Amino acid sequence: MHLRYSFRVYPTTGQRSALARTFGCARVVYNDALAARREARRGGLPYPGSCELQKRVITEAKKSAERAWLASVGVDPLIQSLRDLDTAYRNFFDSVSGKRAGQQVSLPRFKSRKDNRQSLRFTRNGFRIRGNGKLNLAKVGDVRVKWSRTLPADPSSVTIVLDPSGRYHASFVVDVEPEHLPELDTEVGIDLGLATYAVLSDGTVIDNPRFLRKAEKRLKAAQRELSRKAKSSKNRAKARRKVAKAHAKVADTRNDWLHKQTTRLICENQAIYLEDLNVRGLGRGRLAKSVHDASWSAFRRMLEEKAARRGRTVGIVHRAYPSSQLCSNCGHRDGPKPLAVREWACSTCGVLHDRDLNAARNILAAGQADRLNAPGGPVRPGVAIPHQARPVERGTHLGDLPRTGVRATGAGGIPIPRGGEDVKRPTRRCAAGC
Numbered sequence: 096m097h098l099r100y101s102f103r104v105y106p107t108t109g110q111r112s113a114l115a116r117t118f119g120c121a122r123v124v125y126n127d128a129l130a131a132r133r134e135a136r137r138g139g140l141p142y143p144g145s146c147e148l149q150k151r152v153i154t155e156a157k158k159s160a161e162r163a164w165l166a167s168v169g170v171d172p173l174i175q176s177l178r179d180l181d182t183a184y185r186n187f188f189d190s191v192s193g194k195r196a197g198q199q200v201s202l203p204r205f206k207s208r209k210d211n212r213q214s215l216r217f218t219r220n221g222f223r224i225r226g227n228g229k230l231n232l233a234k235v236g237d238v239r240v241k242w243s244r245t246l247p248a249d250p251s252s253v254t255i256v257l258d259p260s261g262r263y264h265a266s267f268v269v270d271v272e273p274e275h276l277p278e279l280d281t282e283v284g285i286d287l288g289l290a291t292y293a294v295l296s297d298g299t300v301i302d303n304p305r306f307l308r309k310a311e312k313r314l315k316a317a318q319r320e321l322s323r324k325a326k327s328s329k330n331r332a333k334a335r336r337k338v339a340k341a342h343a344k345v346a347d348t349r350n351d352w353l354h355k356q357t358t359r360l361i362c363e364n365q366a367i368y369l370e371d372l373n374v375r376g377l378g379r380g381r382l383a384k385s386v387h388d389a390s391w392s393a394f395r396r397m398l399e400e401k402a403a404r405r406g407r408t409v410g411i412v413h414r415a416y417p418s419s420q421l422c423s424n425c426g427h428r429d430g431p432k433p434l435a436v437r438e439w440a441c442s443t444c445g446v447l448h449d450r451d452l453n454a455a456r457n458i459l460a461a462g463q464a465d466r467l468n469a470p471g472g473p474v475r476p477g478v479a480i481p482h483q484a485r486p487v488e489r490g491t492h493l494g495d496l497p498r499t500g501v502r503a504t505g506a507g508g509i510p511i512p513r514g515g516e517d518v519k520r521p522t523r524r525c526a527a528g529c
Contacts, residue, residue, distance in 0.1 A: 103265075290303065418457040419453070
């Protein structure tokens with residue numbers, strides 16, 4: 096499996112100029128190739144292939160007076176920019192044809208020199224790591240790297256990234272083997288929220304750190320200072336970098352906290368079950384700032400990536416599952432409740448439930464039932480398994496069961512009738528009507 100290891104790099108003034116020149120050349124090659132393909136499309140001609148584009152916008156362009164400065168940088172980042180264009184077109188066509196899941200991808204667009212984030216990629220032919228720890232880039236030189244940890248293997252490529260705050264990073268791609276942890280008997284369900292970040296089915300509560308809310312005062316002052324600067328001035332550029340640095344500090348702190356929490360959960364549990372939240376929809380409501388500050392999608396993504404590497408299981412329960420309406424003790428469905436109700440008593444068994452803890456226990460029960468049945472396991476005893484079960488199952492199959500009046504499964508897979516009453520089975524009659 097491929098992993099990325101990112102490190103801070105500190106280029107000198109001359110190396111920054113060389114990197115800026117390489118950023119610009121890679122951007123021009125990308126835009127020229129995109130313009131060539133758009134022109135071919137308007138003329139009704141087939142798209143020029145990668146080899147033809149490389150010959151046209153790199154090899155022949157270097158010999159012209161208009162693009163002679165392309166020879167001043169390494170050729171490897173220029174070729175990689177063409178590969179990025181091929182990837183962008185491939186993602187678009189896969190999205191249109193349905194091969195690519197998720198939100199629809201648009202056609203590639205031209206890059207601008209005013210973009211706050213710049214990047215370029217070097218393959219094995221364009222970089223090497225020196226014995227003194229410096230990173231040698233073609234036609235850039237030896238760049239100092241802040242090694243926070245050692246690479247587990249030789250990297251296959253490195254991407255140099257200039258972020259909006261003016262920091263340079265080197266992102267190495269390393270091919271490593273999965274390192275499975277010893278199997279455990281513990282499984283946990285997690286209910287994510289805003290008042291508390293997460294409530295686990297075993298009763299553990301993870302407080303919401305609210306990194307953005309705590310930094311709002313500093314961000315507000317930096318943004319006010321930026322708004323007072325004249326447009327297109329050097330002081331405005333300095334103020335913009337100051338705002339970007341403040342946001343980068345919040346993002347780095349949040350990512351560090353998320354990595355620590357997800358690593359602990361992966362190491363302590365064999366299987367983790369989450370609810371498939373509609374983060375995109377919640378991010379457009381009145382709680383948008385708090386939802387984005389919580390970063391639930393990043394939390395789920397980190398869990399899935401680390402589970403695949405460590406041999407753990409992450410199960411996703413369907414968002415239609417009524418985890419807050421079911422009693423985790425008896426399975427009775429008590430109906431929807433407003434968010435202000437944090438505790439409720441089951442009308443059937445009388446057990447007093449904490450809303451979040453009860454939901455986490457229901458998510459655990461639904462995830463365990465789905466893990467045994469949905470990936471391909473036998474539903475009835477004695478039935479052979481049709482295919483190998485997948486290590487990570489994404490989603491449960493809920494909804495109204497046909498012609499039964501049963502809404503969904505409760506805790507432990509108990510069917511819950513509509514309204515909580517027992518489902519009456521029709522009486523079988525003979526042909527004479529008796």
